[in-house]
Amino acid sequence: MRNFLSDRVAGLKPSGIRKFFDIVSEMGDAISLGVGEPDFDTPWFIRDEGIYSLEKGRTFYTSNSGLKPLRQEISNYIKRTQGISYNPDKEVLVTVGGSEAIDIGLRALINYGDEVIIPQPSYVSYEPCAILAGAKPVIINLKAENEFRLKPEELLSAITDRTKVLILPYPNNPTGAIMEKEDLEKIAGIIREKDLLVMSDEIYSALTYKDKHISIASLDGMQERTILINGFSKAYAMTGWRLGYACGPEEIIKQMTKIHQFAIMCAPTTSQYAAVEALKKGDDEVEKMRKSYNQRRRFLMNAFKEMNLECFEPYGAFYVFPCIKEFNMSSEEFATKLLQEEKVAVVPGTAFGDCAEGYLRISYAYSIENLKIAMERIKKFITGLRNNSQNS
Amino acid sequence: MKDNMRDELLSILEHNSRIDFKELAVVLGASEEEVLNEISKLEKENIICAYHTLINWEKTDIEKVTALIEVKVTPQRGQGFDHIAERIYNYPEVKSVYLISGGYDLLVTLEEKSLKEIAAFVSDKLSTLDSVLSTATHFILKKYKDHGTLINKTTKDEREVIIP
Numbered sequence: 001m002r003n004f005l006s007d008r009v010a011g012l013k014p015s016g017i018r019k020f021f022d023i024v025s026e027m028g029d030a031i032s033l034g035v036g037e038p039d040f041d042t043p044w045f046i047r048d049e050g051i052y053s054l055e056k057g058r059t060f061y062t063s064n065s066g067l068k069p070l071r072q073e074i075s076n077y078i079k080r081t082q083g084i085s086y087n088p089d090k091e092v093l094v095t096v097g098g099s100e101a102i103d104i105g106l107r108a109l110i111n112y113g114d115e116v117i118i119p120q121p122s123y124v125s126y127e128p129c130a131i132l133a134g135a136k137p138v139i140i141n142l143k144a145e146n147e148f149r150l151k152p153e154e155l156l157s158a159i160t161d162r163t164k165v166l167i168l169p170y171p172n173n174p175t176g177a178i179m180e181k182e183d184l185e186k187i188a189g190i191i192r193e194k195d196l197l198v199m200s201d202e203i204y205s206a207l208t209y210k211d212k213h214i215s216i217a218s219l220d221g222m223q224e225r226t227i228l229i230n231g232f233s234k235a236y237a238m239t240g241w242r243l244g245y246a247c248g249p250e251e252i253i254k255q256m257t258k259i260h261q262f263a264i265m266c267a268p269t270t271s272q273y274a275a276v277e278a279l280k281k282g283d284d285e286v287e288k289m290r291k292s293y294n295q296r297r298r299f300l301m302n303a304f305k306e307m308n309l310e311c312f313e314p315y316g317a318f319y320v321f322p323c324i325k326e327f328n329m330s331s332e333e334f335a336t337k338l339l340q341e342e343k344v345a346v347v348p349g350t351a352f353g354d355c356a357e358g359y360l361r362i363s364y365a366y367s368i369e370n371l372k373i374a375m376e377r378i379k380k381f382i383t384g385l386r387n388n389s390q391n392s
Numbered sequence: 393m394k395d396n397m398r399d400e401l402l403s404i405l406e407h408n409s410r411i412d413f414k415e416l417a418v419v420l421g422a423s424e425e426e427v428l429n430e431i432s433k434l435e436k437e438n439i440i441c442a443y444h445t446l447i448n449w450e451k452t453d454i455e456k457v458t459a460l461i462e463v464k465v466t467p468q469r470g471q472g473f474d475h476i477a478e479r480i481y482n483y484p485e486v487k488s489v490y491l492i493s494g495g496y497d498l499l500v501t502l503e504e505k506s507l508k509e510i511a512a513f514v515s516d517k518l519s520t521l522d523s524v525l526s527t528a529t530h531f532i533l534k535k536y537k538d539h540g541t542l543i544n545k546t547t548k549d550e551r552e553v554i555i556p
Contacts, residue, residue: 021554034554122556173556291400295419302418345553352556368419 012128016351018337022257025346031374032345036173038237038318039365040292043285046236046278053273060269064261065253066094066245067272073279074245079226081205082218090250093257094267098203098244099125100230101262105199105246106133106165108255116162119150120353121321122169123201136162141355144323146310148177150188159190165197168216171204174352174361175321176297176314181214187217198226203244204287204317206235209294213316217247225254232271234317235286236278241271293318296371297362303375307382318365324348325358327385335360341384342369342377393430397422401430402439405507407540409443448543450535456503458487458532459510463498463518464525476523485513496528507531 024030027205041047065071071088081083086092095101102125106116110133112357119140130137140158142148155166168187170179179187191198198216203215217226231244249372260266300320304311311322324334331348339345347363349356393401397420404411404419413431417424432442449456465476475492480500481489488501500518504510514529535543 015556017554017556021552024553030553032549032553035551036555037551039549039551169420297403298419298421299415347554347556368415 008132008362012131015124017124017347020332020347020351022344023336024278024339027339027343027345030339030343030345031370031377033362033364033366033371033374034345034347035363035365036319037239037288038234039367040237040289042236042238042241042274043278043282045281046238050241050270050274053270058269058273060388062094062266062269062272064266065092065257066267067269067276068227070094070272070276070279071245073276074247076248077279078215081212082215084215084218084223086247087250091247091253092273093246093253093260095231095244095246095260096264096267097233097242098201098229098236100264101227101229101231101244101246102126102167102199102201103129103132104256104259104263105229105248106130106135106258108252109133109165109197110135113162115160115162117155117158117163117166119167119169121148121156121172121174121349121356121359122167122352123173124352126169126201130167131267135165137194138141138163139353139355141353142175142177144312144359146313147314148172148175148321149179149183150187152190155187155190159194159196163194163196165199166191168198170200170202171203171208171213171316174319174347174349174356175359176317176319177321178208178210178213178314178316179216180211183221184214184216187368188216188222191225192221193215196225196361198222200226200228202228202230204234205230207290207293207318208316209290209297210315227252232275232278235289236275236282237289238271238275241268241274243271243275293364296366296368299368299371300362300364300375303371307375307379309378309382318363320362320364321356321359322362323359327382327389331357331360338378338381339354342373342381344377344381393422393426398430398434401427402434403429405440409438425474446539446541455462455485457505457507457510459502460530460532461500461502461514461518462492462496462528462530463500464496464527465498465521466523466525468523476521479521480518483513483517485509 071092074092075086075088106129112134114135115136115138116130117138117140119142127137140154140156200216201213215228217228219221227246227248229246230236301313304322309322311320314320327334331350335346335348347361349359349361401420413424413427417427467473468475477489480486484502485502485504487503490499492499502510502513514527518524519527
């Protein structure tokens with residue numbers, strides 16, 4: 001038989017996380033700090049609205065771009081959080097999670113060989129989606145000494161004649177890094193000058209612990225140069241509902257809607273009804289969860305300080321990204337050993353980019369009680385490593 | 393201590409009054425001293441009234457019967473409902489007394505060893521008070537959730553163990 005597979009797909013690197021997942025799954029009793037989704041249940045009033053929509057028999061397709069009231073609420077939400085207006089009829093598209101928006105956004109923009117700049121460490125799907133869209137991914141290796149923020153000189157040195165899109169993943173998974181207004185201003189200047197477009201993945205925008213999140217789209221002249229991607233998964237603890245959205249210039253949203261229409265039809269109807277309610281009445285619940293994450297974040301930062309483990313203070317998402325270079329082990333070795341010896345699962349930084357060698361992603365989407373046990377074990381583990389290296 | 397930190401402190405303590413001060417300081421991003429001062433202030437101001445434990449008595453050998461009693465009363469001149477409320481809440485077996493809007497005036501929670509004792513309390517003590525017009529007693533059969541806590545909770549993390 002001939003080889004039926006697409007070279008482009010077969011050539012994609014399998015996700016670095018998969019391998020580790022298999023090892024962890026085999027160990028039944030490990031404490032996992034490896035989960036990239038909230039530990040909270042979706043707030044009950046949102047679930048209730050989903051149930052109600054089912055009872056009412058709202059089980060049909062919605063319009064391709066999503067329920068009109070939902071697009072309206074999304075537009076309202078961005079207006080009240082970022083101060084910018086999107087026309088709900090032409091500039092908002094409801095997608096199956098933020099992930100779909102990333103995929104179809106890139107497909108709508110890329111001609112074969114266009115370059116997409118991807119700062120890493122970052123979420124695992126940008127690079128494969130860019131490749132599948134026919135782009136050449138250009139990776140920027142972010143630096144710990146910059147708190148993993150994107151610096152203008154880093155961006156400038158990655159730009160070529162073929163550069164079209166910058167993916168801007170803040171608040172960041174896996175580092176927890178944020179970009180503040182002055183950081184964004186500098187990037188925006190370059191984007192305008194070099195005539196580029198930004199795909200801003202703001203899925204963690206509701207979870208920041210310093211100032212409120214600022215979208216690059218809200219800066220001067222940037223709304224027309226930005227596809228803003230967000231969703232319900234992280235802020236409202238709605239991962240399984242698979243619902244996200246993209247906002248952007250009408251011409252781009254129109255093309256994205258075309259792909260969405262042919263590939264997906266529409267986002268899940270039940271989820272859309274529930275999401276309207278989330279945006280209307282969810283602010284207090286989001287704030288409650290944010291406070292709770294912030295308490296855990298402080299708890300972990302303090303635990304690292306006490307065990308003398310280097311870690312910059314992250315102000316976003318629900319991850320901390322400690323450095324383990326002092327132990328002279330690769331991230332994967334460290335994570336595997338930690339799992340085998342102390343039964344704590346963390347994700348090796350390298351799952352999110354080669355430049356994250358020497359780092360671990362630790363999620364704090366867990367109760368403090370859980371984190372406490374895990375920190376005890378990590379402390380024991382690294383104390384052992386330090387003693388060994390002293391003795392040898 | 394700033395107001396929002398104070399609110400956060402209260403909401404943590406409301407769910408876990410046994411949290412140690414050091415941990416409380418860490419999660420609030422405050423110093424231990426600040427937290428201690430604030431708590432003693434809150435206690436003095438009677439904002440923190442008491443520290444209780446939520447016990448599932450059903451799982452013990454101790455017999456307890458709880459009743460909610462709706463009480464209609466005549467308010468008294470110059471004192472409104474306060475005086476009659478005091479007459480009722482002074483009984484140690486009365487666990488709570490609320491003034492309620494709607495079809496009746498006071499909602500009284502009563503805890504006793506048996507149904508008989510509750511009946512005795514209602515007929516001998518409560519109904520005989522001058523200003524009490526009528527009572528309606530409801531027995532609690534099962535507690536599902538109390539003080540925001542599920543009584544028979546089994547929580548299991550159903551998430552995948554590693555998710556990017």
